[in-house]
Amino acid sequence: MEIKAARLAFIFFTAAVTAQLQQQEEDEDGGGWFSASDVRSQDEGRCNIDVLHGSSLSYQQFMERYAYGRPVILRGLTDNTKFRLLCSKSSLLREYGAHRVRLSTANTYSYRKVDVPFQEYVDEFLRPQSADALGSDTLYFFGDNNFTEWQSLFEHYESPPYVLPLTSGAYSFGIAGPGTGVPFHWHGPGYSEVIYGRKRWFLYPPDQEPHFHPNRTTLSWVTETYPNLLEDEAPLECTIRPGEVLYFPDRWWHATLNLDTSVFISTFLG
Ligand SMILES: O=C(O)CCC(=O)C(=O)O
Numbered sequence: 001m002e003i004k005a006a007r008l009a010f011i012f013f014t015a016a017v018t019a020q021l022q023q024q025e026e027d028e029d030g031g032g033w034f035s036a037s038d039v040r041s042q043d044e045g046r047c048n049i050d051v052l053h054g055s056s057l058s059y060q061q062f063m064e065r066y067a068y069g070r071p072v073i074l075r076g077l078t079d080n081t082k083f084r085l086l087c088s089k090s091s092l093l094r095e096y097g098a099h100r101v102r103l104s105t106a107n108t109y110s111y112r113k114v115d116v117p118f119q120e121y122v123d124e125f126l127r128p129q130s131a132d133a134l135g136s137d138t139l140y141f142f143g144d145n146n147f148t149e150w151q152s153l154f155e156h157y158e159s160p161p162y163v164l165p166l167t168s169g170a171y172s173f174g175i176a177g178p179g180t181g182v183p184f185h186w187h188g189p190g191y192s193e194v195i196y197g198r199k200r201w202f203l204y205p206p207d208q209e210p211h212f213h214p215n216r217t218t219l220s221w222v223t224e225t226y227p228n229l230l231e232d233e234a235p236l237e238c239t240i241r242p243g244e245v246l247y248f249p250d251r252w253w254h255a256t257l258n259l260d261t262s263v264f265i266s267t268f269l270g
Contacts, residue, residue, distance in 0.1 A: 030196045030260060030261070031084070031087060031088035031195075031196045031263065032088050032089035032090055033088075033089050033175070033196050033197065033260075033261040033262075033263060034197075034261055035261070038128060038178050038260065038261060039128045039179070040178050040260045041178060041257075041259040041260075042259075043259070044198065044200060044239040044259065045237050045239060046237065047073075047238035047239065048236055048237060048238070049070075049071050049072065049073055049201075049203070049236050049237070049238040050066075050070075050073065051072075051073040051074075051075065051238065051244070052073070052074055052075070053074070053075050053076055054074045054075060054076050054077030054078075055076065057072075062162045062247075063162075066247060066249070067162075067164055067189075067247075068249055068250070069249060070205075070236070071203050071247055071248050071252065072246075072247050073238055073240060073244050073245070073246050074160065074162075074244065074245050074247065075244050076243060077160055077161065077162075078158040078159070078160060078161070079158065080156075080157060080158055080193070080195065082156050083153075083157045083158070083195065084195050084196070084242065086153055086156055087153075087195045087196065087263045089122070092153075092175075093118070093119060093122060095152075096118045096149070096153075097117070097119035098117060098118070099117065099118050099146070099149050100115045100116065100117055101115070101116065101117075101144075101145075102115050102141075102144035102145075102146075103115070103116065103125065103139035103141050104139070104140055104144060105135060105136050105138060105139060105140070106135045106138040106139070106140040106180065106181070106182055106217060107134075107135030107138075107183060107214055107215045108183050108185045108212075108214035108215075109185075109214065111136070112136065113144065114139055121141055122175075125139055125141075126176070126177050126261065127177045128177050128178045128179045129178070129179030129180040129181075129217060129219055130179070131179070131217075131220050131223055132220065133217055134215050134216070134217070135183055135214070135216060135217055136215055138180060138217060140174065140176055140182065141174050141175050141176060142172055142173070142174030142176065142182070142264075142266075143172035143173075143174070145172065145173050147171075150173065153173075154173070157171065157265060159171070159191070159267045160193075160267060163269060164189060164269050167189075167269040168269070168270070169190075169267040169268065169269055170267070170268045170270060171266070171267055171268075172265065172266045172268065173264070173265045174262075174263075174264050174265070175261070176258050176261070176262055176264075177261050178197075178258055178259060178260050178261055178262075179217075179219050179257070179258065180219075180257075180258050181199075181200075181217065181218035181219065181255060181256040181257040182218065183212060183214060183216065183217060184202075184204075184210050184212045184214075184218075184221075184254065184255040185253070185254070185255075186206065186251050186252060186254065187251070187268070188250055188251075188268060188269060188270050189247070189249050189250045189268075190247075190266055190267055190268040190269050191245045191246065191247050191248075191266065191267045192240070192245065192248070192256075192264065192265075192266045193240075193242075193244070193245045193246075193264065193266075193267075194240055194242055194244075194262050194263070194264045195242060195263040195264060195265065196242060196260075196261070196262060197242075197258060197259065197260035197261055197262030197263065197264070198239050198240070198258075198260050198262070199239065199240050199256055199257070199258050199259065199262050199264060200222075200238075200239045200256065200257040200258075200259055201238055201239070201240060201246055201254060201255075201256055202218070202226075202235040202236070202255045202256075202257075203235055203236045203237070203248060203252050203253065203254045204235055204236070204252065204253040204254075205252060205253075206250075206251040206252060206253070208253070210233075210255075211225060211233075212225065212255070218255045218257045219257060221255065222257060239259065
């Protein structure tokens, strides 16, 4: 009897240690999303956007300085540890692998939509982007989320608390490979947060339309156009990491570049 109890205790202990090691591994390598074959970009660029700790900026200061004025990156504003764990590769595939997700072409006007099972998106589409790929041939999982199906995940997301008067937040959730991103476009104000990975952002004020081709990817813009920009044509830019949220004001032009396989969520204020 005692031997049986000891054996059971040993099995439970081994299972607990294995689960902990798996979790640790997922945490260290980005929730299991980074694979050894990923070409992760080391080029984080410069950061010329204000980066502040959430506790050092009151809601009133946010409203006066940034809400209608310019982008800002806030650190430690919310704690999304739980949401992050739920977004690990193993957890998302377990919960949503069989659900269909809607992909959009990654060009400025996102014309084409394709529905595939989430497992297929992860196995077949989630890979590094080559610099010469066209936006119209790149399928990006972002937005168009089925909020009934994904509700039990989104209810664990703590969105940034600084909301503009008379607006409420709507989520767009995505996962994409290194080198992918969205080319320049604009819309209403909102926030972007990476849950895993790093995302490089480029922004211009509404009255400073950048030079870009709507069907070329951000990666090609970064390699071909960006190095030739004159000083007064340079964008505001920064690379954001987990634990940071970027706020973009109304109608600011913006483009993104995922440096790693990234899991991310935007909160649109409308
Ligand atoms: O996260 C991205 O890659 C795209 C984000 C974006 O364009 C947006 O939030 O409007």
